[in-house]
Amino acid sequence: xxxxxxxxxxxxxxxxxxxxxxxxxxxxxxxxxxxxxxxxxxxxxxxxxxxxxxxxxxxxxxxxxxxxxxxxxxxxxxxxxxxxxxxxxxxxxxxxxxxxxxxxxxxxxxxxxxxxxxxxxxxxxxxxxxxxxxxxxxxxxxxxxxxxxxxxxxxxxxxxxxxxxxxxxxxxxxxxxxxxxxxxxxxxxxxxxxxxxxxxxxxxxxxxxxxxxxxxxxxxxxxxxxxxxxxxxxxxxxxxxxxxxxxxxxxxxxxxxxxxxxxxxxxxxxxxxxxxxxxxxxxxx
Amino acid sequence: xxxxxxxxxxxxxxxxxxxxxxxxxxxxxxxxxxxxxxxxxxxxxxxxxxxxxxxxxxxxxxxxxxxxxxxxxxxxxxxxxxxxxxxxxxxxxxxxxxxxxxxxxxxxxxxxxxxxxxxxxxxxxxxxxxxxxxxxxxxxxxxxxxxxxxxxxxxxxxxxxxxxxxxxxxxxxxxxxxxxxxxxxxxxxxxxxxxxxxxxxxxxxxxxxxxxxxxxxxxxxxxxxxxxxxxxxxxxxxxxxxxxxxxxxxxxxxxxxxxxxxxxxxxxxxxxxxxxxxxxxxxxxxxxxxxxxxxxxxxxxxxxxxxxxxxxxxxxxxxxxxxxxxxxxxxxxxxx
Numbered sequence: 001x002x003x004x005x006x007x008x009x010x011x012x013x014x015x016x017x018x019x020x021x022x023x024x025x026x027x028x029x030x031x032x033x034x035x036x037x038x039x040x041x042x043x044x045x046x047x048x049x050x051x052x053x054x055x056x057x058x059x060x061x062x063x064x065x066x067x068x069x070x071x072x073x074x075x076x077x078x079x080x081x082x083x084x085x086x087x088x089x090x091x092x093x094x095x096x097x098x099x100x101x102x103x104x105x106x107x108x109x110x111x112x113x114x115x116x117x118x119x120x121x122x123x124x125x126x127x128x129x130x131x132x133x134x135x136x137x138x139x140x141x142x143x144x145x146x147x148x149x150x151x152x153x154x155x156x157x158x159x160x161x162x163x164x165x166x167x168x169x170x171x172x173x174x175x176x177x178x179x180x181x182x183x184x185x186x187x188x189x190x191x192x193x194x195x196x197x198x199x200x201x202x203x204x205x206x207x208x209x210x211x212x213x214x215x216x217x218x219x220x221x222x223x224x225x226x227x228x229x230x231x232x233x234x235x236x237x238x239x240x241x242x243x244x245x246x247x248x249x250x251x252x253x254x255x256x257x258x259x260x261x262x263x264x265x266x267x268x269x270x271x272x273x274x275x276x277x278x279x280x281x282x283x284x285x
Numbered sequence: 286x287x288x289x290x291x292x293x294x295x296x297x298x299x300x301x302x303x304x305x306x307x308x309x310x311x312x313x314x315x316x317x318x319x320x321x322x323x324x325x326x327x328x329x330x331x332x333x334x335x336x337x338x339x340x341x342x343x344x345x346x347x348x349x350x351x352x353x354x355x356x357x358x359x360x361x362x363x364x365x366x367x368x369x370x371x372x373x374x375x376x377x378x379x380x381x382x383x384x385x386x387x388x389x390x391x392x393x394x395x396x397x398x399x400x401x402x403x404x405x406x407x408x409x410x411x412x413x414x415x416x417x418x419x420x421x422x423x424x425x426x427x428x429x430x431x432x433x434x435x436x437x438x439x440x441x442x443x444x445x446x447x448x449x450x451x452x453x454x455x456x457x458x459x460x461x462x463x464x465x466x467x468x469x470x471x472x473x474x475x476x477x478x479x480x481x482x483x484x485x486x487x488x489x490x491x492x493x494x495x496x497x498x499x500x501x502x503x504x505x506x507x508x509x510x511x512x513x514x515x516x517x518x519x520x521x522x523x524x525x526x527x528x529x530x531x532x533x534x535x536x537x538x539x540x541x542x543x544x545x546x547x548x549x550x551x552x553x554x555x556x557x558x559x560x561x562x563x564x565x566x567x568x569x570x571x572x573x574x575x576x577x578x579x580x581x582x583x584x585x586x587x588x589x590x591x592x593x594x595x596x597x598x599x600x601x602x603x604x605x606x607x608x609x610x611x612x613x614x615x616x617x618x619x620x621x
Contacts, residue, residue: 012418016429019415023436023490029458030447042456097342104339113336116344118607123350125547125603129572130592133579134353134360156346164343172618189335218440220554221572235442239558242446249450256446260439267438271431275502278437278495282540282614283502 027260033253041249056254076255078230079237082148083259086223086233087216090152091209094159099205102164103197106171107179117164121280124161131157132225139226146228154222159212162280166211169281170204171197207273214263214270234259360589367583380590389566389574393591397570400481400556401549404488409542411489412496419497420504430501437494441487445558448487449474474560477567484568487555492548496541503537504530540613543606547599571595 033041035052060076105113135154144150174197182192198205220235227236238255241247267274275285364376384390415433419426436444451459452473463471470476474483507530515525531538553572556562562573569577571591578588 015418016425019418020429020432023433023494026444026447026451026490027435027439029451033450044456044461046456046458046461097346101340101343104336108336110336112344113340116340116347119347119351120343121607122600122603123347125599125606126354127551127572127575127592127595127599129553129575129579130357130589130596131350131353133575133585133588133592134356137585138353138356153346153349157350160343160346169614169618214438218438218443220440220442220558224557225576235440235554238443238446242449249453249456252446253450256443256450259443263438263440264435267434268431271434274434275498279499279540279544279613280610282610282617283499283537284506284617285498285502 027264030253030256033250034257036250036253038248038250053250056248056250057258059248059251060254060258074241076234076237076241076258079232079234080258082227082231082237083217083233083235084262085148086151086155086231087213089148090155090159090216091163091212093152094156094163094212095205095209097156098160098163098208099167099198100193102167103171103193105164106168107176117168120161120164123157124280128157128221129225132222136225145226146231148231151223151226151231154226155216155219158215158219158222162212162215162277163208165280166208166277167201167204169276170201174200203273207270207277210266210270211273211277214266217263357589358593360585361593363586363589365584365586365589367585376586380586381594383587384590384594389569390591392566393569393571393574396481396566396568397550397552397595400485400488400552400568400570401546403481403485404492404549404552405542405545407485407489408493408496408545409538411493412541413500413538415493415497416500416504419501422505430498433494433497435494436491437498439491441491441554442558444491445484445487445555448483448490449559452483475564477564480560480564480567484556484559487559488549488552491555492545496545499541500534500537503534507533536609536613536616540606540609543602543609547602547606550599550602551595 032048034056035054036050037053037055040047040050063073063075063077101116104110105117132154139145139150142150178200179192179196182196183189187195217233218235219233223231223233223236227233232240234255238252238259241255242252270277272285275283361380362375362377364372364374364379366372419430439447448459451457454460454472454475457473460471460473471479474480511529511533512525515529551572552570553576556568556570556573557576560568562569562577572595575588575591575595578584578591
């Protein structure tokens with residue numbers, strides 16, 4: 001494996017550049033578009049050189065979009081706020097439900113435990129619409145249609161399996177001896193869990209939480225079906241945007257940039273844990 | 286106390302701190318300690334119910350989700366249209382039987398299968414290639430593998446919008462580049478002949494990094510000895526790849542591909558954002574078809590039956606997947 005000639009190095013370099021170009025160019029190009037006026041965007045041939053403008057972003061911030069047919073009110077900032085609220089509270093609820101359960105599955109062998117763990121895992125792979133369509137009818141009856149609570153509950157379908165299986169792996173990697181010793185020294189179970197188990201598994205819990213946040217943020221289908229217009233996150237809001245007639249293309253690009261930036265930054269920050277998280281704890285990075 | 290207790294003469298309140306397992310003696314001692322405790326009956330019941338108590342909330346969420354699932358099964362046996370509530374009635378498996386002679390249903394099956402197979406094959410080959418390219422943990426390679434995660438962390442629905450802007454016939458950069466190459470009437474997602482290609486391209490853009498990063502982690506975790514021995518013996522590289530690398534990497538390849546296959550069979554976000562299943566019915570995958578059946582034609586029974594068929598397929602696949610996934614997991618964490 002050590003005999004790499006300079007020719008081979010060159011070929012490798014070219015291939016890596018090509019791969020990076022394919023995977024990063026779309027993000028780069030949309031980023032550029034978000035700083036262009038409609039005239040810049042429609043110019044042929046397309047050019048990398050233009051006078052950057054912030055008007056797309058300022059239009060989004062004020063919620064007043066200039067279109068060919070006049071000014072249009074689109075509450076994109078509200079979508080952004082909804083995304084933040086839905087993802088944050090879904091993850092917090094999921095951690096509250098999932099971390100104790102993960103601990104139980106890692107430390108105690110009990111029948112029901114494996115059943116719950118695998119049922120949740122199989123939910124991860126069931127068609128989401130199968131659950132969402134009946135829910136859309138139930139939500140009307142239960143009065144949950146126009147609430148955040150209903151959505152946060154359903155978002156557990158995304159967050160809970162992820163948190164449960166990743167955190168369970170982390171608990172299993174920690175030897176129970178320390179906890180046993182602390183227990184025998186006379187401390188209650190709850191205290192042991194809080195003072196010993198959770199601090200030791202903290203990196204895993206944080207990683208699982210970050211990933212669950214990213215997946216909740218990126219989700220589209222749940223909110224498309226269950227969220228009313230005022231509760232929609234960015235993924236659904238941006239689509240409505242594109243279909244609204246006469247909107248300037250730069251504003252669509254700016255909306256996309258604002259919508260993807262939070263998850264991309266989080267992903268870069270949490271990249272060390274991504275492998276483990278994406279495989280639901282089956283592969284370590 | 287600070288000293289490591291000797292396994293024979295340790296004080297009764299302290300189990301020995303052996304890194305691996307408690308000895309039998311320790312276990313006996315632990316039980317004796319608990320038995321000697323005044324609160325013994327309460328503690329023992331507590332200990333028995335604790336795991337159930339801890340997992341109860343997760344269990345309740347499970348049940349909450351199982352209810353709509355069973356409702357969907359029930360709906361699939363009904364003649365149930367939202368716009369014709371009077372017609373609602375039990376019809377057993379007629380929804381399913383009508384599928385057998387329904388061209389739209391077979392089109393959905395075919396489109397979903399083709400979509401899943403093409404995307405997973407493409408992503409597997411590309412992902413494996415990139416993982417092999419980046420396998421040496423140099424600074425550049427590590428930076429590249431991190432940058433490649435960005436498409437994967439972009440919401441698929443938004444990724445579809447990005448590509449929609451880039452393939453717009455008026456100003457899209459890709460439309461421009463393709464026309465410079467001499468294809469004047471290449472209409473990307475709006476032409477039935479290229480719609481599947483375009484959507485698959487977006488799927489490949491988003492999900493190849495998923496396979497790449499799992500295989501990269503797999504490649505880097507392989508033992509070094511077989512490769513050193515092969516290098517020492519001057520074994521040709523193709524032989525090393527097909528007879529050592531590939532077989533050793535197989536558990537990772539199988540898990541990653543099944544993972545993607547399961548998700549890809551159920552693709553919705555990209556197809557819906559890009560074309561809503563069109564043009565015509567070229568991209569009517571299961572979930573998009575079921576969505577339109579429900580919201581556009583308000584035919585709840587038929588929509589539910591379609592989803593149950595999809596569920597049956599993914600359930601069979603997910604059982605195979607979980608078997609392989611557990612094997613890999615055992616490697617990382619020990620048996621569950």
